[in-house]
Amino acid sequence: MRLRRENHEHDEGTQRIEAFSDGVFAIAITLLIIEIAVPAVESDESLGDALFDLWPEFFAYVLSFVIIGIYWANHHSFMRLFVRADHYFLLLNVFFLMCIAFLPFPTAVLGEYLTHGEQESTAVAFYAFGLFLPAFGWLLIWLYGQWDNLIDENLDPAYDQFLTVQYLASTAVFLVCIPIALVQPYVSLAVAVGLTLLYLLPPRQRRYRTPTPDDTLER
Amino acid sequence: MRLRRENHEHDEGTQRIEAFSDGVFAIAITLLIIEIAVPAVESDESLGDALFDLWPEFFAYVLSFVIIGIYWANHHSFMRLFVRADHYFLLLNVFFLMCIAFLPFPTAVLGEYLTHGEQESTAVAFYAFGLFLPAFGWLLIWLYGQWDNLIDENLDPAYDQFLTVQYLASTAVFLVCIPIALVQPYVSLAVAVGLTLLYLLPPRQRRYRTPTPDDTLER
Amino acid sequence: MRLRRENHEHDEGTQRIEAFSDGVFAIAITLLIIEIAVPAVESDESLGDALFDLWPEFFAYVLSFVIIGIYWANHHSFMRLFVRADHYFLLLNVFFLMCIAFLPFPTAVLGEYLTHGEQESTAVAFYAFGLFLPAFGWLLIWLYGQWDNLIDENLDPAYDQFLTVQYLASTAVFLVCIPIALVQPYVSLAVAVGLTLLYLLPPRQRRYRTPTPDDTLER
Amino acid sequence: MRLRRENHEHDEGTQRIEAFSDGVFAIAITLLIIEIAVPAVESDESLGDALFDLWPEFFAYVLSFVIIGIYWANHHSFMRLFVRADHYFLLLNVFFLMCIAFLPFPTAVLGEYLTHGEQESTAVAFYAFGLFLPAFGWLLIWLYGQWDNLIDENLDPAYDQFLTVQYLASTAVFLVCIPIALVQPYVSLAVAVGLTLLYLLPPRQRRYRTPTPDDTLER
Numbered sequence: 075m076r077l078r079r080e081n082h083e084h085d086e087g088t089q090r091i092e093a094f095s096d097g098v099f100a101i102a103i104t105l106l107i108i109e110i111a112v113p114a115v116e117s118d119e120s121l122g123d124a125l126f127d128l129w130p131e132f133f134a135y136v137l138s139f140v141i142i143g144i145y146w147a148n149h150h151s152f153m154r155l156f157v158r159a160d161h162y163f164l165l166l167n168v169f170f171l172m173c174i175a176f177l178p179f180p181t182a183v184l185g186e187y188l189t190h191g192e193q194e195s196t197a198v199a200f201y202a203f204g205l206f207l208p209a210f211g212w213l214l215i216w217l218y219g220q221w222d223n224l225i226d227e228n229l230d231p232a233y234d235q236f237l238t239v240q241y242l243a244s245t246a247v248f249l250v251c252i253p254i255a256l257v258q259p260y261v262s263l264a265v266a267v268g269l270t271l272l273y274l275l276p277p278r279q280r281r282y283r284t285p286t287p288d289d290t291l292e293r
Numbered sequence: 294m295r296l297r298r299e300n301h302e303h304d305e306g307t308q309r310i311e312a313f314s315d316g317v318f319a320i321a322i323t324l325l326i327i328e329i330a331v332p333a334v335e336s337d338e339s340l341g342d343a344l345f346d347l348w349p350e351f352f353a354y355v356l357s358f359v360i361i362g363i364y365w366a367n368h369h370s371f372m373r374l375f376v377r378a379d380h381y382f383l384l385l386n387v388f389f390l391m392c393i394a395f396l397p398f399p400t401a402v403l404g405e406y407l408t409h410g411e412q413e414s415t416a417v418a419f420y421a422f423g424l425f426l427p428a429f430g431w432l433l434i435w436l437y438g439q440w441d442n443l444i445d446e447n448l449d450p451a452y453d454q455f456l457t458v459q460y461l462a463s464t465a466v467f468l469v470c471i472p473i474a475l476v477q478p479y480v481s482l483a484v485a486v487g488l489t490l491l492y493l494l495p496p497r498q499r500r501y502r503t504p505t506p507d508d509t510l511e512r
Numbered sequence: 513m514r515l516r517r518e519n520h521e522h523d524e525g526t527q528r529i530e531a532f533s534d535g536v537f538a539i540a541i542t543l544l545i546i547e548i549a550v551p552a553v554e555s556d557e558s559l560g561d562a563l564f565d566l567w568p569e570f571f572a573y574v575l576s577f578v579i580i581g582i583y584w585a586n587h588h589s590f591m592r593l594f595v596r597a598d599h600y601f602l603l604l605n606v607f608f609l610m611c612i613a614f615l616p617f618p619t620a621v622l623g624e625y626l627t628h629g630e631q632e633s634t635a636v637a638f639y640a641f642g643l644f645l646p647a648f649g650w651l652l653i654w655l656y657g658q659w660d661n662l663i664d665e666n667l668d669p670a671y672d673q674f675l676t677v678q679y680l681a682s683t684a685v686f687l688v689c690i691p692i693a694l695v696q697p698y699v700s701l702a703v704a705v706g707l708t709l710l711y712l713l714p715p716r717q718r719r720y721r722t723p724t725p726d727d728t729l730e731r
Numbered sequence: 732m733r734l735r736r737e738n739h740e741h742d743e744g745t746q747r748i749e750a751f752s753d754g755v756f757a758i759a760i761t762l763l764i765i766e767i768a769v770p771a772v773e774s775d776e777s778l779g780d781a782l783f784d785l786w787p788e789f790f791a792y793v794l795s796f797v798i799i800g801i802y803w804a805n806h807h808s809f810m811r812l813f814v815r816a817d818h819y820f821l822l823l824n825v826f827f828l829m830c831i832a833f834l835p836f837p838t839a840v841l842g843e844y845l846t847h848g849e850q851e852s853t854a855v856a857f858y859a860f861g862l863f864l865p866a867f868g869w870l871l872i873w874l875y876g877q878w879d880n881l882i883d884e885n886l887d888p889a890y891d892q893f894l895t896v897q898y899l900a901s902t903a904v905f906l907v908c909i910p911i912a913l914v915q916p917y918v919s920l921a922v923a924v925g926l927t928l929l930y931l932l933p934p935r936q937r938r939y940r941t942p943t944p945d946d947t948l949e950r
Binding site: 538573574 | 747750758766817818819821825828835839840843847853854857
């Protein structure tokens with residue numbers, strides 16, 4: 075009986091967070107296009123050339139769209155790892171969403187300045203910072219969940235550890251991309267694109283401790 | 294028992310995709326108006342004339358609104374054709390949504406440059422490309438679903454084939470509209486409008502293999 | 513058994529429309545603020561004065577917010593009047609939503625030009641047109657529903673008639689506001705505000721034919 | 732039987748309000764970033780400096796994001812305090828949402844003018860007004876709910892009183908911040924930030940009258 079109540083509370087807590095997060099994901103991902111302005115073309119210039127010159131904007135649009143899309147796709151099963159939600163868990167989720175909702179801005183900066191010789195390293199470094207933020211927020215949610223015992227106890231400890239390593243590594247890669255960008259912007263961008271492509275692979279299946287037949291039925 | 298689990302997984306998979314897609318549809322369709330800027334009118338000019346001169350913007354607004362509306366209306370029953378969802382199915386849906394969310398930009402380009410003599414062919418060609426993208430994404434989802442056996446086996450094979458032909462044809466028409474626009478922009482636009490009007494007709498009813506009474510109950 | 517299926521189809525049809533409409537209402541209502549630009553103030557000018565000069569923008573914001581809010585509040589019980597939804601019913605709803613999503617544009621025009629002597633009559637006339645459009649879309653949904661027998665047969669015919677008169681009258685008032693605005697813009701605006709205030713009163717309760725005890729249980 | 736119907740009506744009423752509010756919260760919170768424009772940097776200037784100079788925009792973004800996030804987090808349990816919803820309750824909620832949706836505008840004004848010597852006091856006063864509005868709307872909902880007996884009778888009267896004091900105090904603090912800003916803008920801002928930090932603490936648990944075992948089961 076106790077457990078059932080807890081489960082109910084948990085569901086209400088994480089389901090509201092999920093619904094709100096899905097809303098923020100959908101809005102942030104759809105707002106990305108707003109940052110691309112229609113080019114102003116004089117009558118003796120070519121609109122085709124002007125549209126072609128927007129390729130950094132289109133590149134930044136696609137990259138950020140895919141990244142927010144991956145966060146959306148993974149957030150659902152991420153939330154399934156937690157059996158309870160408390161006040162600070164909710165606040166950390168708000169922080170994470172703040173980082174996701176911030177992403178359209180560095181995306182616009184990257185699109186605007188990627189081909190501006192002197193500024194491209196700053197633009198890429200700022201974009202890498204924009205990618206670091208949600209990865210860091212995600213990591214914080216996970217570490218707080220472990221520290222506060224919000225995580226499903228039935229998860230295989232090896233799977234827990236795998237996730238810790240994965241989240242730490244992703245955050246570290248984006249963090250390292252910031253200084254790299256200042257020296258070699260295209261290397262930094264290639265690393266960010268590469269990590270994103272890795273995340274397009276199917277995620278590893280959740281693994282539980284040796285399950286009893288009873289567990290299987292419950293799940 | 295096996296089937297039930299699969300059905301449950303499917304529901305969770307496609308229902309989350311549907312909810313997220315509905316969000317992106319609603320946001321993209323409502324953002325269209327943001328791209329129309331309030332005209333700047335001097336005190337000796339007529340606001341009425343300035344508003345009237347926005348007719349290409351209003352035309353582009355209505356056309357894109359109706360097109361996204363049709364995608365929304367059909368997406369629900371489209372998703373009902375699939376009995377399972379996997380990781381790459383989800384990624385293809387993210388790609389499709391990226392194309393839908395992109396549409397406000399070519400719409401704004403069309404609205405801005407439709408009446409600019411030299412640029413109108415480029416503007417229409419770019420808009421046709423903007424219409425081609427979601428049609429192509431939709432087709433990819435369907436072809437991947439067939440290849441990976443995600444589609445409801447109870448569908449009448451003739452109905453399957455009808456859909457394949459319809460999706461291929463729509464994608465091809467929008468693709469062909471791109472080069473046509475460069476020569477005859479208004480012909481290209483007329484074809485796009487015509488195809489959209491066709492999609493306003495009621496869609497063909499889903500058809501299943503000869504159903505047993507048992508099937509009817511299940512559905 | 514037949515009825516149950518129909519009811520189920522109806523629910524799915526109108527519930528999807530309602531969810532999508534709620535999304536468009538929420539987005540359109542929240543986008544209104546985006547149309548108000550931060551004033552550019554020189555260092556020797558007063559930001560306070562500049563903000564005060566935005567009163568037409570704030571007025572237009574509040575009026576359009578309240579109007580969309582009223583549509584949202586009433587749409588739910590409006591949909592409850594229909595027992596079935598078909599393809600053209602859905603299309604008319606898309607048309608209605610197109611009119612709602614359009615409203616931020618005339619709102620921005622009104623806010624920008626309400627205090628520009630020569631343009632204020634055009635601005636108010638265009639805004640009245642913007643209010644006429646969703647009222648007209650709503651009326652079309654209702655008339656189509658009557659014509660195609662989509663409306664709950666248990667409704668009291670007198671209540672049906674009351675609604676027809678109300679929807680016709682509202683649409684007519686906004687239509688008449690357009691020419692009035694060209695002569696007396698502030699009279700036109702006052703009528704629009706007055707009608708909106710009337711809609712803030714509690715709506716008349718739905719009335720059904722003399723219900724049998726059986727009906728009561730069903731509802 | 733009577734009670735059950737009322738409960739059902741209540742649920743429908745407040746659940747629709749909650750879903751719509753969650754939508755407006757999610758959109759308003761995600762739109763905040765749109766107000767930050769990509770800085771225009773000449774080729775001999777530093778993009779890094781330009782981004783650094785946006786710190787008032789980033790500060791205003793974070794503060795408003797956290798404030799809307801807190802409103803979202805508390806709105807759900809706030810709605811749980813009411814057992815019925817009527818027409819004016821719904822209208823007051825629309826007013827509250829209008830204040831939330833307005834917040835991106837004072838946020839943009841604060842971000843733009845916080846570091847403009849002569850204008851900073853006006854900018855902070857306007858922002859404090861922007862914070863006062865939703866606090867006032869929230870208070871109105873609560874007071875109307877008390878006056879019209881919409882509030883759950885099982886709540887401990889001491890808890891009721893605690894909430895009244897809390898809502899009145901918050902509204903008063905933001906109101907007082909407006910004149911303070913005109914004299915000491917940074918003091919006013921510090922008070923607003925401080926109150927926001929207080930709201931990051933876990934909210935006090937709802938308290939009911941001494942519950943009977945029966946009550947516990949029902950809840």
